[in-house]
Amino acid sequence: MYTERTSRLTGAVVWTKFPTGTGNGTGTGTGTGVRPVLPDxxxxxxxxxGRxxxxxxxTRPYAPEGPARSWAGIRFHPGTAPTLxxxxxxxxxxxRVELADLWPAGRVRRLCDRVAAAPDPARALEDIxxxxxxxxxxxxxxxxxxxxCLDEGRPVSATAAELGLNERGLHRRCLTAFGYGPKTLxxxxxxxxxxxxxxTGTPYAETAIRAGYADQPHLAREVRRLAGMPLGELLAGGG
Structure with a gap:
């Protein structure tokens, strides 16, 4: 079972996922019911x-193999996590990397002890x-x-101009903040x-135009590239 709530940290989401016998929302689990984590x-x-x-x-759907297990997480607003x-x-x-590969091992051990002792690990992560x-x-x-700007569907060139950057400068900033260039974002x-x-039940053809695709086939191609499956299958599985 997956649940989420708005975090006290601006723009973030706190979530938990518990096994139901077919895997969990982090993309781990056993069996064919595992749903991939999509690029977001x-x-x-x-x-x-304990980790x-x-x-x-x-940049692609993430669905590792492994036994189903419980997870807690905080999902940061795009572009904010690298600074944190x-x-x-x-x-x-x-x-997916161990926090101890990024921060001093002693500090991470103390944080692990803190989360493990907390009655609500998700809230402990949020506090951290x-x-x-x-x-x-x-x-x-x-x-x-x-x-x-990009979420409004503005072109990359227009976005760069509005922000006072050239496209090369925008690309560098995007790599640092988001992990890929502005076109991928x-x-x-x-x-x-x-x-x-x-x-919401919006017809696929209307969805394509309103979301900024050229047409429904363009939408279908992009869903397959980024989600790894057809749109209907993705929605039927709760993706």
Whole structure:
């Protein structure tokens, strides 16, 4: 069973997932019922079985094999995690890594003990993220505006101009903050818009146009590339 709630950390989501016999929402589990984690422009701090991990930004569906287990996580708003974690996003692209590979081992052991002792691991993760955010200071408003512009479907060139950057400078900033260039980020954000529309029952042809695709076949191709399956199958599985 998967549940989520809005975090006290601006733009973040706190979530938990418990095994139901067919896997869990982190993309791990046994059997054919495992649903992949889709690219979403975000990074997560994860807790499972005494381990703290970081999920880097995905460019493809993520569905590792392994036994079903319980997870807790906090999903950061796009572009905010690298500052909190102290590592450029592109170094974690399409990876899941131990937090101890990024932070001093002693510090991570203390954090693991803290989460393990907490009655609610998800809230403990949220508290850790809030403390780290207080140390790091406010997020860069330029990155927030960048995500907003691309999520509105604006061209990369127009977005760069509005932010006062050339396209090469925009690309460098995107690699550090999101793990990939602005065109990939725009594709992922467009997919999120399409899925949100399709889940409301909007016809696929209308979904394609409203989300910013040329037509329904364009939408279908992009869903297969980024989600690894047809749109109908993805929605039927709760993706």
């Amino acid at each position: 422009g975000c990074m997560d701090l994860l807790w499972s079985e 703290l991990l970081v999920a880097g930004p995905d 974690l102290g590592v450029p996003a592109h170094e974690l692209r399409d990876r 993220a809030l403390e780290r955010a207080a140390e790091a200071g406010p997020p860069n408003p330029l990155l927030h505006r960048l995500v907003q 725009a594709r992922i954000l467009r997919l999120r818009r399409a899925l949100a529309l399709a889940r």
